[in-house]
Amino acid sequence: MREGARIQAAIDLVAAVDNSTREGGAAADSILRDYFRQRRYAGSKDRRAVGDLLYAVLRRRGELNWRLPGEATPARMAVLLQVILDGADLDGLNARFEGDSHAPAPITAEEAAALHEAAGADISAAPVWASHNFPAWMTASLERRFGGRLVEELAALEGRAPLDLRVNLLRGTVDDALKLLPDASRSTRLTTSLRLETAMDISRHISYLGGFIEIQDEGSQIASLLTGAARGMQVLDLCAGGGGKTLAIAALMGNSGQIYAYDTDRRRLDRLRPRAKRADARTIQYVESQAKLPPGMDRVVLDVPCSGTGTWRRNPELRWRLTPERLTELTRLQDTLLDRGAGLVKPGGQLVYMTCSLLPEEGEDRIAAFLERHPDFAPAAYSACWPATEGGPPASLSASPDYLVLSPATHDTDGFFVAVLQRSP
Template identity: 45%
Template sequence: MTPPARTQAAIELLDAIIDAARAKGAPADRLIADYFRTRRYAGSKDRRAVRELVYRAIRLCGPVPARGRAAMHALSIADPDLAPLFDGSPHGPEPLVVDELPAPTGIAPKWLVERLAKSGIARDEAKALLERAPLDLRVNSLKASRDTIELPEQGSPLSTPQGLRMPTGLPVENWPAYRDGLIEVQDLGSQWACEAVAPQAGETIVDLCAGAGGKTLALAAATGNEAQIIAADTDARRLGNLRPRAQKAGAQIAETILLNPGKEAEGLSTLSGKADRVLIDAPCSGTGTWRRNPESRWRLDPAELKRLTKLQDHVLDTGAGLVRPGGRLIYVTCSLLNEEGANRFDSFLSRHEGWQAEPVPIAPGTLRGMGVRLTPYRDGTDGFFIAIARAPC
């Protein structure tokens, strides 16, 4: 593909991503993969170049662009080397005209920038949300150790017990260590969230919003398979991925429970008041993960945020019913908005008499309300809010 053809391909992909964002459709990664699946003529260098253009444009444009051409126009202003590629050549974009408007740039839509600022995320903190994310690994201590594992790339030790940071873009999924369950891809912030759970051997631990089980596997490894770990979720597809992942990792999961949305308590009735620890990695807006999913900020609107906060309250109340007297509930969200973090935890404590906030036992982070916040700018992690509540005895 010629450079102009790559630019036109990026415009076409941006059109699809913009339409999907408005319709809450497929994520950008899937759309890019589907696009090239039907264009076999595009080589690996072409695919990398087009993908890079697409994500540069996404990161640059705060509000949802009108169309992909406007987004690429904005990128050509930021990077003048791109402007000559609008040359009208075969398979390339038509030339830009004098009165053609570029897409507006910025961190996010205006209402969301304001919400972030009220939550203490502005200026450098906000800009860091759109930087490229690092590639972090967790060495699976059930099978290996960070000190002795041999990998194609050495990596840099992280502040967690088994964390490694690798150069971005390495094909770790093709490594034998990944295939054999010796390593997992897991952001440093997610690893610290698991450390905050502080799981102990012999305990009953419920991962209430387990998804595909990344944190579930980390908890099993941290306890040396000596805790009873139950993974639950309402998403059958994601939860179905946990069993094969656990088998590969050598992790013993006591039970996986597929829950009926809105009736989670019924599906968990046998665990009522019995769990030593309940981890709630709550569904959220994902503002803390924009480095990995920058187009997600185009999908969020006030109505969706309101829906998510109601869901978070519901999940917190459900989790509280599982905790034994004196047990702990650990609330985690990869959002940096107060509405989904400190405010939700404060609201939980106000609804549940006798519950007490406890210090979060991790080294990084800054205090936010009754919990701790991790941010890309200050901590080199995805954005997280973590808080712990202890049930009355």
């Protein structure tokens, strides 16, 4: 692919992500993968260049919206960003487009003047939502979460996420996994967490295919540990999804007891079944209707649907999918799930609420409202839920005693909120 065709491909992909966002459809990485699956002629350098420009637009969309006069179309954003990133001259860019039928339309003199002005705008004078790329309406919520650390935390959310792995003790030891992955490094916090800096398709590696490791952000691994799941327990994962935390809990329980996995989307449970077989997780029971949810659980785990603000490093398009109206819908659903889960916890058991969101509306606000509705529950100190095998929570995880907030800048993990709620005996 020539340069113009690469830029046009990125423009088309930004538009496709926008359409998917409006329709609640596929994520950007799936759209990118499907795009090139249909274009086998594109080489690895083409795919990398197009993908880099697509994700650069998604990550810097707040800045581009602020810089651009008038409508920030996919074409204007992609071309402007190409100018900013490469210092490209627009006249020269037009010349490189000539003779390429797959390139964007030539840039007019009027458009070139506007784009030059936009490229020269002083980003240091921009509001925080533009300089750190998030919707302006979220400003108050993020300021409430981070206070004086706002800029530092937002900068970390604009970076790229590492590849974290959880060693599956149902298949082998950490040393077994490291023999297969000599480039991986051990976590300084968790005994079964590894980090891989080398670029590779881990899903095709023998360590993954053999069930020795699972792809799981260290923040998600910490959240799984805080369930306090142990051998012989009865545990319900009420929003199991693809099963990442279900599998982590199965390993914590050493294939002893029962884990009930439920999700309103049956297709997600179907994806969990082969993962569980690969991981040798033999105690998972699949609950396929709400009417069959088991009562009297030692633990009910609620990894609720949420805004995904804690995963912006991995999914930058999520910044632009969320609206105030959608956030209201999500908080109502979270309240409903909390109420449903509460009724399934046995006296003396625990309800573990977690979300990969950094918005207080989806975290402590939901817990405060829940405790008003359910006086038979009270917060449990998260430090008391830490498994003895891990030697106690690291000091770096200090937070409110009633809940834990993880963030990229502070903990080098995805953003998470976790609260453990104890039901009275």
